[in-house]
Amino acid sequence: MARTESDLSRKRRARKMARLLEETHPDAHCELDFQNAFQLLIATVLSAQTTDVRVNLTTPTLFAKYPTPDDLAAANPEDIEQILKPTGFFRAKTKSVMGLSAALRDRFGGEVPRTLAEMVTLPGVGRKTANVVLGNAFDVPGITVDTHFQRLVGRWEWTAESDPVKIEHAVGALIEKREWTMLSHRVIFHGRRVCHARKPACGACTLTKLCPAYGTGPTEAAAAAKLLKGPRARELAAAAGVDPELVPAKAVTEPEAP
Incomplete structure (x- = not known):
């Protein structure tokens, strides 16, 4: 992928990636328990x-x-x-x-x-x-810039900003406001389960065709599948076109990265 990208192209690519994240992580939600x-x-x-x-x-x-x-x-x-x-x-x-x-x-x-x-x-x-x-x-749209979110939007070249407030505004300009809260959950889910900090599961990721950082982690299916985490790890592999049987059993039972 070329390093020079127009603002319009970046927005279109970001929105395609956001749609793929919605398909990849239909279970995305706030993982903190609360009643009010x-x-x-x-x-x-x-x-x-x-x-x-x-x-x-x-x-x-x-x-x-x-x-x-x-x-x-x-x-x-x-x-x-x-x-x-x-x-x-x-x-x-x-x-x-x-x-x-x-x-x-x-x-x-x-x-x-x-x-x-x-x-x-x-x-x-x-x-x-x-x-x-x-x-x-309160269902008021907002973007949550935690460490996972910051890492991933940087890898995806949605923004070059490093300040969380500037990241929030930059990503907000790419994605429709009504999607902000769920986008945050989906990006965080992806960061915990697929796109890890040290070794992302590039070869078992649904975003490979749109990701400028593809190749940061292993691209071979068997190696990448071993890096997937969470109860849906095998479903994540299948969504990326990877044999779910390549995902070890412990990946499904071990908790995701914090």
């Missing part, structure tokens, strides 16, 4: 530097004991620290979740605000967290 916007907000803050699986193991205890912002804001910090310890950076996370809970109580009547401008005023809440909550709790 407050729970999703807390879970997203806790997900920093750990896995969604670990957060999902931790939050049931937290929310059972402290179900509302009022409850969490008034808690004993040492009790919160003990609950959050498995997630890492538990002292900083305790300060953040208690601080944002107090802010919700004092400034927003105990309700999670529904605008990005208001949400980023909460302690420990940046644009990434705000977009996760807005998109998944």
Whole structure:
């Protein structure tokens, strides 16, 4: 693929890739467990530097004991620290979740605000967290630029930006707004299951014909198939035209990369 690409060509290619991602990952969704916007907000803050699986193991205890912002804001910090310890950076996370809970109580009547401008005023809440909550709790389209998203859109040459906010705006200009939230999930799913940081499964990827980085990982089907992860690993192989039997059993049962 030529390195020089017009803005129109890039947009067309990005939208084709987005459609392929929709076909490849029909199961894409927010992998944090939540029952309301407050729970999703807390879970997203806790997900920093750990896995969604670990957060999902931790939050049931937290929310059972402290179900509302009022409850969490008034808690004993040492009790919160003990609950959050498995997630890492538990002292900083305790300060953040208690601080944002107090802010919700004092400034927003105990309700999670529904605008990005208001949400980023909460302690420990940046644009990434705000977009996760807005998109998944309130159906307000938003692009979540996590490490997977940033890596993949760079590999795909959708943008050369490295600043997350600039990436968000650049990708937003390529993809229709109504698709932003689900695009984020699909890209993150692809990053966890196929397009890994160190060795992407290039030879078992549905995007090969449109990807400028094809060849970064192994292109031979047998080698690439061994790199696929997740419960749908064999379906992912089949979607890429690769024999599903080349996917080892452990790939289907092992958790995806964080």
